[in-house]
Amino acid sequence: MRVLSLIFAILLSGCFSLKTPLPAVSYFDLDQSFPSKTCKKSINLGISEIRSADLYNTPEMILRKNNGEIVALQSQVWVDVPKNLFKKLLLKKFNSECIHTSIAPFGGVKNDLLLKIEILNFDILESGGVKVSVFYELSSLKNFEVLKSGILSVKEAGESVPAFKKAILSILDKLSSMVR
Numbered sequence: 001m002r003v004l005s006l007i008f009a010i011l012l013s014g015c016f017s018l019k020t021p022l023p024a025v026s027y028f029d030l031d032q033s034f035p036s037k038t039c040k041k042s043i044n045l046g047i048s049e050i051r052s053a054d055l056y057n058t059p060e061m062i063l064r065k066n067n068g069e070i071v072a073l074q075s076q077v078w079v080d081v082p083k084n085l086f087k088k089l090l091l092k093k094f095n096s097e098c099i100h101t102s103i104a105p106f107g108g109v110k111n112d113l114l115l116k117i118e119i120l121n122f123d124i125l126e127s128g129g130v131k132v133s134v135f136y137e138l139s140s141l142k143n144f145e146v147l148k149s150g151i152l153s154v155k156e157a158g159e160s161v162p163a164f165k166k167a168i169l170s171i172l173d174k175l176s177s178m179v180r
Contacts, residue, residue: 028061028161029079030089030168039098045179046111046141047090048104052083052119061160064123064131073124076160082122086134086168090117093172099179113147113179114139120151122164129157132167138178148178 055062059081060072078085094101102109121133133153139146154170156163 023075025075025077027077027079030085030161030165032089032092032165032169034092034096036096037098042098042100043113043179044109044111045094045099045101046104046106046109046114047087047101048114048116050083050087050090050117050119052081052122056082056119056122062123063126064121065126070123083119086117086119086122089168090172090175093169094176094179097176099176111141114141115175115179121153124160125155129155130160130163130167131155132164132171134171136175136178 055070058072059078060074061076061078063071063073065071091101091103102111116137116139118135119133120135121131123131125131131153133151135149135151137146137149152171152174154167156167156170158166
């Protein structure tokens, strides 16, 4: 009888799945191509650093709730950390607009200007849309003087990934016009 119940238990064990399914994860990128322009005069810009708060040094998208709570979304993930996604768009956008960029260490490149960026917000808002804020510092490398610095902040309504693209492109347009 013991043997029969053991065989019966083994047969039934194949009918039950004790595995828990993993939650579905969606991966997102902000990649975009920009048309090239013909350049009469180009500017050499050095990007010394693009930093972000520790909160954004993770690929999970961040949801900022109305009550101030911050939640990392496990089911929606960037393909890289936000500062690298921002840097990739910045390099493509600036190079398409005759702003030749180089990244530290600069080697033998002689840059006209130096740009530092700190990402302050890269959030999905519970009320809808997204918020992207950056602190920037633009310096002249001729006399080592800070030309401009400040905070650029954009709130964009809509679905998260297209809204992030719009917000970042708006910030990059403002930075590009300052460099020119």
